[in-house]
Amino acid sequence: MLKHFKQLAGDSLIYGLSSVIAGLISLFLVPVYARIFTPADYGIVNLVNVTFFLLTILVVFGLDAAVAVWFWEHPEEQERRSTFASWFWFQLGAAGLFGALIFLSAPLLSRAVLSRPDLGYLFRIMAVNLPFVTTHRLLINWYKYGRKPVPTVIFTLLVSLTMIGASIVLVAWLRIGVSGVFWAQLLSSVLGAAIVLARMGSWLSVRHFSRERLRAMLRFSAPLVPAALSFWALGNAGSYALEHLSAQRTTEVGLYQIGVTFAGLVNIIVMAFNQAWAPFALSIARQPDHRQVYAQVFLVYITAGSVAAAGLWIFAPEVLRLFTTAPYYPAAGVVGILGCNVFLMGIANITTIGCNLARTNKPYAHAVGIASVLTVALYFALVPPLGRAGAAWATLAGSVALNIYIARAAQRLYPVPYNWTRAGGLLAVAAGAVLLAAPGVNGLEGTGLLAAKMAIFALLIAAAGLLNRGTLRRLAAAFRARRATGNPAAEPASAATDP
Incomplete structure (x- = not known):
C-alpha cells in the first residue's frame, strides 16, 4: 500500500505545485483588480465567464x-x-x-x-x-x-x-x-x-x-452531457440567480465571485488531488488491495480538506482585509461556505470511483440532476431575502445532496470499506471549530479574536491528527519497514487492513 500512497502523493504534489503557483498568482491579481474594478465590474466578468463555461461543456460533449x-x-x-x-x-x-x-x-x-x-x-x-x-x-x-x-x-x-x-x-x-x-x-x-x-x-x-x-x-x-449541464447549474447558476433575483444585481454577483475566488484556496488542494486521483485509481483497480487503498485515500482527503475548508472559513475576514479593499469586505460571509462546497465536491470525486468501476454513469447523472434541481429551487427561496449568502447556502445544500446520493449508489454497486464514522467525526470537529471561532459566539473582537482563532485552528489540526492516529501509525510503520529492508514488499500486513 505504501507504494500506492507514494505514487498518488508524488503526482498530487507535482500537480499541486501548478495549482498553488497559479492560485497564488491569481490572488496576486485580486488587489490589482480590487483597486480598478467595482464589485459590479467583477459581476460582469463572472457572468460572462460562467456563460463561457457552459459553452465549453456543450463543445466538449x-x-x-x-x-x-x-x-x-x-x-x-x-x-x-x-x-x-x-x-x-x-x-x-x-x-x-x-x-x-x-x-x-x-x-x-x-x-x-x-x-x-x-x-x-x-x-x-x-x-x-x-x-x-x-x-x-x-x-x-x-x-x-x-x-x-x-x-x-x-x-x-x-x-x-x-x-x-x-x-x-x-x-x-x-x-x-x-x-x-x-x-x-x-x-x-x-x-x-x-x-x-x-x-x-x-x-x-x-x-x-x-x-x-x-x-x-x-x-x-451523450448521457454525461445532461449531468455536466446539471453540474454547471450546481456550481454556476447562482450568478444568474443573483443577477435576476437579488436587489443589488451585478454588484451582488461581484461580491459572490470574490467569495468564489478565495474559495479557490481550498480548490488548490482539491484540484491537485483530483488531477492525480482519476488515473491513479483506475491504474490500480486490478490490484488486490485497491479497495483498502481507496478507503485510506478517502480518510486522508477528508482530513486535509476539512482542515483547509475550516481554516478558510475561520480566517476569511482577515484574508479579505489583506487582499481587497473595503467595498469587497462584505464577501467574507460567503467565502467559508463556498470553500466548504469545493471540499465536498472533492469527496464526490473519490466515492464515484465505485460507479466508474461498475461501468455505469447513471448514478452520477441522477445525483447531479437531483442536486441541481434542489439548488435552483433553493435559489428562488433564499436569494431574494439573503442575497449572496442565500446563493452560497443553496449551493452547499446541493453538494450535500450530491454526496449522499453518490456515496449510497456507489457502495451498492462496488463496496469500498470507507470509515464513515471517522470521517463524520472529522467533519464534526471542523464544524465545531468554525462555530467556536465565530465572533458572535465567543464575543471577542480585534486582537483577542485573532488570537482565539489561531488557537482554535491549532487545536483543530491536533484533533485531526488524533482522529487519524491509526492511519498515521500504519503509514509510519510502512515507511520504517521500507527503510529497514529497502523492499517495498516488506510493508506490514496491517497497512492493508480496513481503516
Missing part, C-alpha cells in the same frame, strides 16, 4: 471522459491516436459552430445575461476564444493518461502565467477596462492551442479520424 475509457482499453498507439483525433475534429467543428452563433447573437445574449446589450463585444471575444481554449484539454489529458505530470504542470503554468501577465498589462497598465480580462484569456488560449498542435500534431491528423470510434465515444458521452 463529455468526450474527455470517453477518451479516458478508450485510452486504457485500447493501449495500441494507433488506437489511441484514433481516439484523440476523433475527439479533436468533433470538438473543433462544434466550437466553430457555437462560436459563430454566439458571435452573431452577442447583443441578444448580452441583454439576456447582463441586461445590457452594449456589452455584446465581450461575448464576441468569448466566441472567438472558444475553438482555441477547448483544445487545451486534449494535451492535458494526453499527458495525464500518459502519467506525465511534469509536462502537464509546465503547460498549465505557461498558459496561466501568460493570461495573468496579459491581464496586468491590459487592465492595470493600459486600463482598457473589463474587456482586458477577456482579451488576456484569448491571448493565452491562442498560445496554448499553438502548443497543443506543436506537441500533438501527428496524433491529431485527420487521417487518424474514425467515424466508428467517434460514434462509439459519443454513445458513451
Whole structure:
C-alpha cells in the first residue's frame, strides 16, 4: 500500500505545485483588480465567464471522459491516436459552430445575461476564444493518461502565467477596462492551442479520424452531457440567480465571485488531488488491495480538506482585509461556505470511483440532476431575502445532496470499506471549530479574536491528527519497514487492513 500512497502523493504534489503557483498568482491579481474594478465590474466578468463555461461543456460533449475509457482499453498507439483525433475534429467543428452563433447573437445574449446589450463585444471575444481554449484539454489529458505530470504542470503554468501577465498589462497598465480580462484569456488560449498542435500534431491528423470510434465515444458521452449541464447549474447558476433575483444585481454577483475566488484556496488542494486521483485509481483497480487503498485515500482527503475548508472559513475576514479593499469586505460571509462546497465536491470525486468501476454513469447523472434541481429551487427561496449568502447556502445544500446520493449508489454497486464514522467525526470537529471561532459566539473582537482563532485552528489540526492516529501509525510503520529492508514488499500486513 505504501507504494500506492507514494505514487498518488508524488503526482498530487507535482500537480499541486501548478495549482498553488497559479492560485497564488491569481490572488496576486485580486488587489490589482480590487483597486480598478467595482464589485459590479467583477459581476460582469463572472457572468460572462460562467456563460463561457457552459459553452465549453456543450463543445466538449463529455468526450474527455470517453477518451479516458478508450485510452486504457485500447493501449495500441494507433488506437489511441484514433481516439484523440476523433475527439479533436468533433470538438473543433462544434466550437466553430457555437462560436459563430454566439458571435452573431452577442447583443441578444448580452441583454439576456447582463441586461445590457452594449456589452455584446465581450461575448464576441468569448466566441472567438472558444475553438482555441477547448483544445487545451486534449494535451492535458494526453499527458495525464500518459502519467506525465511534469509536462502537464509546465503547460498549465505557461498558459496561466501568460493570461495573468496579459491581464496586468491590459487592465492595470493600459486600463482598457473589463474587456482586458477577456482579451488576456484569448491571448493565452491562442498560445496554448499553438502548443497543443506543436506537441500533438501527428496524433491529431485527420487521417487518424474514425467515424466508428467517434460514434462509439459519443454513445458513451451523450448521457454525461445532461449531468455536466446539471453540474454547471450546481456550481454556476447562482450568478444568474443573483443577477435576476437579488436587489443589488451585478454588484451582488461581484461580491459572490470574490467569495468564489478565495474559495479557490481550498480548490488548490482539491484540484491537485483530483488531477492525480482519476488515473491513479483506475491504474490500480486490478490490484488486490485497491479497495483498502481507496478507503485510506478517502480518510486522508477528508482530513486535509476539512482542515483547509475550516481554516478558510475561520480566517476569511482577515484574508479579505489583506487582499481587497473595503467595498469587497462584505464577501467574507460567503467565502467559508463556498470553500466548504469545493471540499465536498472533492469527496464526490473519490466515492464515484465505485460507479466508474461498475461501468455505469447513471448514478452520477441522477445525483447531479437531483442536486441541481434542489439548488435552483433553493435559489428562488433564499436569494431574494439573503442575497449572496442565500446563493452560497443553496449551493452547499446541493453538494450535500450530491454526496449522499453518490456515496449510497456507489457502495451498492462496488463496496469500498470507507470509515464513515471517522470521517463524520472529522467533519464534526471542523464544524465545531468554525462555530467556536465565530465572533458572535465567543464575543471577542480585534486582537483577542485573532488570537482565539489561531488557537482554535491549532487545536483543530491536533484533533485531526488524533482522529487519524491509526492511519498515521500504519503509514509510519510502512515507511520504517521500507527503510529497514529497502523492499517495498516488506510493508506490514496491517497497512492493508480496513481503516
